[in-house]
Amino acid sequence: MKAVGVVVEYNPFHNGHLFHLQQAKEQSGADIAIAVMSGNFLQRGEPALVSKWTRTNMALSAGVDLVFELPYRFATQHAETFAEGAVSILTAAGCNSLFFGSESGDLDAFDRTINFLEKNNEKFQEQIKFYTGEGFSYPKSIALSFQSLSPSETFIDISSPNNILGLHYIQAILRQNSKMRPGTITRKNAGYHDEHFSSATIASATSIRKALFGAPGEMDSIRQLVPGTTYEQLLRYKEVYGEFHSWENYWPLLKYKLLQSSPAEIREFYEVEEGLENRLLSAASEAGSFHHFMEAIKTKRYTWTRLQRVCLHILTNTKKAEMKNTQNTANYLRLLGATEKGRAYLNSEKKKLSLPLISKLSAFSDPDLQLDIRASKIFALGLTDAGQERLLAEEFSRPPIMLTGNE
Amino acid sequence: MKAVGVVVEYNPFHNGHLFHLQQAKEQSGADIAIAVMSGNFLQRGEPALVSKWTRTNMALSAGVDLVFELPYRFATQHAETFAEGAVSILTAAGCNSLFFGSESGDLDAFDRTINFLEKNNEKFQEQIKFYTGEGFSYPKSIALSFQSLSPSETFIDISSPNNILGLHYIQAILRQNSKMRPGTITRKNAGYHDEHFSSATIASATSIRKALFGAPGEMDSIRQLVPGTTYEQLLRYKEVYGEFHSWENYWPLLKYKLLQSSPAEIREFYEVEEGLENRLLSAASEAGSFHHFMEAIKTKRYTWTRLQRVCLHILTNTKKAEMKNTQNTANYLRLLGATEKGRAYLNSEKKKLSLPLISKLSAFSDPDLQLDIRASKIFALGLTDAGQERLLAEEFSRPPIMLTGNE
Incomplete structure (x- = not known):
């Protein structure tokens, strides 16, 4: 059986994801689709709208056959580490290809860019150092450095977030000697039209989340932007768990x-750079909300995302000592859910999986898994009372979601 | 000027406290009364009903002339350490006597008990070891050991909490070579009657707190049990800060x-004994309230108070390393409030104070003070929104309360 891999957050699963998934299956000619999905906390350093279980349900209902969790240690990191973790999991799961969405959509342009960066690596790193020294954020410094080295249009636009991720997927595939073949699909934005997808039915996850946190009536406005199963799952989550998760809850x-x-304890947290601890402490006493807090600590030097990640690592008690000196690849495959086809694949490929497969928490012990469990407990604390208890219990007791029937 | 010292929590100040204060002044013949008062967290390991500032106001209005804060490092500890800290502050403040309430009321009986314990110390310690080894709590073991050594009625009842505190005050006075003369006043309980105080106007702080957390109408029932100023201050606190503090808030x-x-991090907290960490962790995942949590972790070995203190030290991030290797006496006198008479006393005795006097936080740096500031910040987090911000700001910006006029 041939498998295509995708790297996802599905926060929440929407029509753009559906388009990407269908294209990945079609272009790869795979029999099944495997997603490595971030757990309860995401790359931008924020909680997912709904738990990983509900997002797994959305994925399975929409055509993903196997969902593995991208551990916190990779899911909440900058593009390079995020990509290394994701690629290692899809490779271990036996994927033949990895399809990612990008602004560019041109795989040759990715290859040319990677070759160019390899050849000019020394100069590139020097430039990055120069720009960060000038007080620019790291992503901004990368874009400026690339621009200063070569304004050629035959490269990908390295300042676009999905191009950067794609670049790192390909680099990770090369570094890990993965046999996966990369492929890219142009992301559909507002303005795009074809038979099945149009700007009326495709919107960004950001705008969908905005609607979900808006006035009660606004929820209805996302109906056409997501599959029916996503919509149902969202309604159900609010009913059962009481609310959607956002930073303000925490x-x-x-x-x-x-x-x-x-201050010394704050310096121990992962990603807290020298000097930031005092800024964090004085803003914490005064801010009345997370948003106010973020605005108080924001500077040109740090991106919003970077600071949210710092906050997240503090919230989850994740220290430098815990994150340093670990290898760049995953230690296990944690199965969150499977369709019947997905289970058939696992049964036939079981012996070829190059990492241990976990479907029961109690059967396995690993520092990455401990961190995931801790993060899930804290994620649950964003809810009140009944929802909190239910979610806390689920992390330990629930087996992977098994979708049956004609999905 | 002659000063009498009292050791108090005033949670809240009630008629029993008023009786004790008036007796202390009368029996000592002092010109002014000085209280060393626990800050925002108390000896039973719980938050005070209202902030130390409001309780200082109650004390000054009722006849105390100077209020100094008993630092967290002493205020949240077992009787011996609590007493050492309190005695060191009253001594440094120049008190000539210390008057404490006790069940016994007989100073000679205290002296006889102390002498007896000194002579039989070795046997006494052996017995305590025996009983704690049998699984009894520490206070229970002390009472049983004393009983087994001597059933004589000429001693104080060492199982009564205020007798024990008194015993430790006297022992601390002896150990610290304090020139303070101890005195004791029999505590007034239900059933007591005299011209000014009766069981209709004296009730325990516990029953008063119960009424304050009861149905809205119940608040009225404490009117006759507390001075008018206490009642006003309580109403005002609820209005300004939104609510009274209890463990459930935290x-x-x-x-x-x-x-x-x-588990390793939990073992680092002060008073967490080996093995308790796992009990705490598993109960925390399941308990829906602080009360349920306490019931889940309670055993014969630990008193409720002891466990509340453990919880408090975890809440305030107070570690073994922070509490060990510190001296038994206070490092400073932090002034919370003064009447005009109190200020006159400070002016005249300034040079005789044997510890630095702090009235502005910014002017002094000390580990005990840092801990008090941290504890106050966390105390404020028991409130919501506006009350929280106000209380957080007060800890840093507010000078001692100065009562003026004819109090």
Whole structure:
């Protein structure tokens, strides 16, 4: 059986994801689709709207056959580490190809860019150092450095976030000697039209989330932007767990965590650079919300995403010591859910999987898994009472989701 | 000027406290009364009903002339350490006597008991070891040991909490070579009657707190049990800060703190004995309230108070390393409030104070003070929004309360 891999957050699963998934299956000619999906916390350093279980349900209903969790250690990191973790999981799961969405959509342009960067690596790194030294954020410095080395149009636009991710997927495939063949699909934005997808039915996850946190009536406006199963799952989540997750739910906890810590303790958290601890501490005493807090600590030097990740690592008690000196690839395959086809694939390929397969938490012990469990507990604390208890219990007791029937 | 010292929590100030204060002044013949008062967290390991500032106001209005803060490092500890800290502050403040309430009321009986314990110390310690080894709590073991050594009625009843505190005050006075003369006043309980105080106007702080957390109408029932100024201050606190403080307010924070900690990290907290960490962790995942949590972790071995203190030290991030290797006496006198008479006393005795006097936080740096500031920040997090911001700001910006006029 041939498998195509995709790297996803599905926050939430929408029509753009559906388009990407269908294209990946079609272009790869694969029998099944495998997703490596971030757990409860995401790359931008924020909680997912709904739990990984609900997002797994959305994925399976929409045509993904196997969902593996991208551990916190990779899921909440900058593009390079994120990509290394994701590629290692899809490779271990036996995928023949990896299809990613990009602004460019041109695989040859990716290859040319990677070759160019390899040849000019020394100069490139020097330039990055120069720009970060000038106080620019790291992503901005990368874009400026690339621009200063070569304005040629035959390369990909390295300042586009999905191009950067794609670049790192390909580099990780090369570094890990993965046999996966990369492929890219142009992302569909507003303005795009074809038979099945149009700007009326495709919108960004950001705008969908905005609608979900808006006035009660606004929820209805996303109906045409997501598959029916996503819509149902969202309604159900709100009913069962009480609310969607956002950083504001965790603000009282983050504030407490900061106010009870000494500056030296804050410096121990992952990604906290020298000097940031005092900024964090003084803003925490005064800010009345997470948003105000972020605005108070924001500078040109740090991107919003970077600072959200810092906040997340503090919230989850993730320290430098815990994240350093670990290898760049995953230690296990944690199965979150499978369709019947997905289970058939696992049965036939079981012996070829190059990492241990986990479907019960109690059967396996690993530092990455411990961190995932801790992160899931804290994710649950963003809910109140009944929803919280239910979600806390689920992390430990629930087996992978098994979708049956004619999906 | 002659000063009498009292050791208090005033949670809240009630008629029993008023009786004790008036007796202390009368029996000592002092010109002014000085109280060393626990800050925002108390000896039973719980938050005070209202902030130390409001309780200082109550004290000054009722006849105390100077209020100094008993630092967290002493205020949240077992009787011996609590007493050492309190006695060191009253001594440094120049008190000539210390008057404490006790069940016994007989100073000679205290002296006889202390002498007896000194002479039989070795046997006494052996017995305590025996009983704690049998699984009894520490206070229970002390009472049983004393009983087994001597059933004589000429001693104080060492199982009564205020007798024990008194015993430790006297022992601390002896150990610290304090020139303070101890005195004791029999505590007034239900059933007591005299011209000014009766069981209709004296009730325990516990029953008063119960009424304050009861149905809205119940608040009225404490009117006759507290001075008018206490009643006003309580009403005002609820209006300005939104609510009274109880452990339940801090449960979401304690739960979060536990769930984001590893067992090894929990073992680092002060008073956490080997093995308790796993009990705490498993109960935290399941308990829906602080009360349920306490019931889940309670055993014969640990008193409720002891466990509340453990919880408090975890909540305030107070570690063994921070509490060990510190001296038994206070490092400073932090002034919380003064009457005009109190200020006159400070002016005249300034040079005789044997510890630095702090009235502005910014002017002094000390580990005990850092801990108090941290504890106050966390105390504020028990409130929501406006009340929280106000209380957080107060800890840093507010000078001592100066009562003027004819109090």
